[in-house]
Amino acid sequence: MKLLLRNILTNIKETTDPRNLPYCVFEIFRFMDDYFKYKKIYRGVYPLRLSPIFYEKTSKSRFDPHYAYQAYWATKRIVSEKLPKMHLDISSSVTFITQLCGILPVVHLEFRPPSVMLSSYRGIRGDIGRLPFKSQSVESLSCLHVIEHVGLGRYGDCLDADACWNAMRELERVIVSGGRFLMTVPVGKPAVYFNANIVFAAHDIVRAMKGLQLREFSLIQDDGTYIENTSLSRASDMSYGLGMFDFRRA
Numbered sequence: 001m002k003l004l005l006r007n008i009l010t011n012i013k014e015t016t017d018p019r020n021l022p023y024c025v026f027e028i029f030r031f032m033d034d035y036f037k038y039k040k041i042y043r044g045v046y047p048l049r050l051s052p053i054f055y056e057k058t059s060k061s062r063f064d065p066h067y068a069y070q071a072y073w074a075t076k077r078i079v080s081e082k083l084p085k086m087h088l089d090i091s092s093s094v095t096f097i098t099q100l101c102g103i104l105p106v107v108h109l110e111f112r113p114p115s116v117m118l119s120s121y122r123g124i125r126g127d128i129g130r131l132p133f134k135s136q137s138v139e140s141l142s143c144l145h146v147i148e149h150v151g152l153g154r155y156g157d158c159l160d161a162d163a164c165w166n167a168m169r170e171l172e173r174v175i176v177s178g179g180r181f182l183m184t185v186p187v188g189k190p191a192v193y194f195n196a197n198i199v200f201a202a203h204d205i206v207r208a209m210k211g212l213q214l215r216e217f218s219l220i221q222d223d224g225t226y227i228e229n230t231s232l233s234r235a236s237d238m239s240y241g242l243g244m245f246d247f248r249r250a
Contacts (some may be wrong), residue, residue: 015225020055027054028081042079065224066242067226070184071096073218073228073244077182079103084140090128090171092144097121111155128167129160136249138174142182145242148197165200168208172247181212187219190239202235212247219243 031052042048045250074096086105089097094114100106101120108116109131113123126132128150149155151163160166175181178220183205190201206214218228219235220242227234235241 020174023055028052029101030057032118065220065226066184067093067095069226070242070244071099071219073226074142074144075100075103077180077246078140078142087140087142088138088174089131090112090131090141090143091146092142094231097145106136111157117196129163129170131170133174135173136179139176139179141171141175141179143171144182144184145186147183147185148200152192152195152197154195154197156184165208168205172209175212175249176245179249181209181249182245183209183247184244186240187235187243188222188241189236199240200243202232205245206232207242207245209245211249213250215244215248216246217243 031054035050039048071093078084078100083104086107087100088107088109088218089100090109091111092108094116097106097108098116098118098121101118102117105120105122106123107124108114109124109128111125111127113125124132128146147164147167150157150167151160153159157163158229169180169182182220185205186197187202187205188199190199190204192198202217216229217232218226219230220226220240222238222241232243235243
């Protein structure tokens with residue numbers, strides 16, 4: 001029953017997408033047609049139950065390029081040199097974190113900590129605006145697709161127009177000499193989309209992290225194309241690209 005309810009809710013959510021709405025009735029009829037065909041040929045002993053999932057008969061598998069490519073980008077850089085004894089992440093996606101836990105121990109600071117049960121994972125509750133770490137004490141740090149939400153109240157945090165910039169100063173503060181900080185944020189034509197996210201000018205991120213050196217900038221363009229090691233100016237015409245910043249403290 002729980003699985004059926006979850007799939008029904010997923011179908012409702014997908015149907016609200018304007019790209020899917022015109023095909024809703026077709027999906028229902030196609031599902032029922034497939035079901036009766038399968039029922040006619042099924043001879044197994046397992047009970048046959050309905051659990052419809054719509055909009056997945058596509059010629060290509062869909063994925064979110066921001067989250068897929070940023071996980072590749074960050075993991076590649078974390079493992080490309082001598083592995084740190086521990087990696088600190090601030091509120092990035094659980095999928096990325098659990099993947100990284102297969103390589104090295106990870107401390108994951110979250111405003112709303114997930115219940116991840118892995119021996120190499122340590123979750124702590126905290127505020128990105130007041131990190132519970134000493135200045136210049138962290139060797140390896142990541143914060144992926146997070147900063148753009150801070151201060152907009154979307155996740156229950158306080159409304160604060162300066163919160164994202166204060167958070168960047170906090171992240172800069174904890175990086176040790178020679179340490180690495182990997183950060184991703186939406187980039188392009190700058191705007192605040194209340195209460196979803198902020199789109200930053202790529203150059204403003206570098207200016208905000210003035211105590212660190214930008215070693216490399218990569219970009220996911222509006223069309224989902226991944227471009228490794230490019231110029232900041234390439235992001236200026238994006239509506240909602242993803243800038244990937246590899247910072248070091250000299």
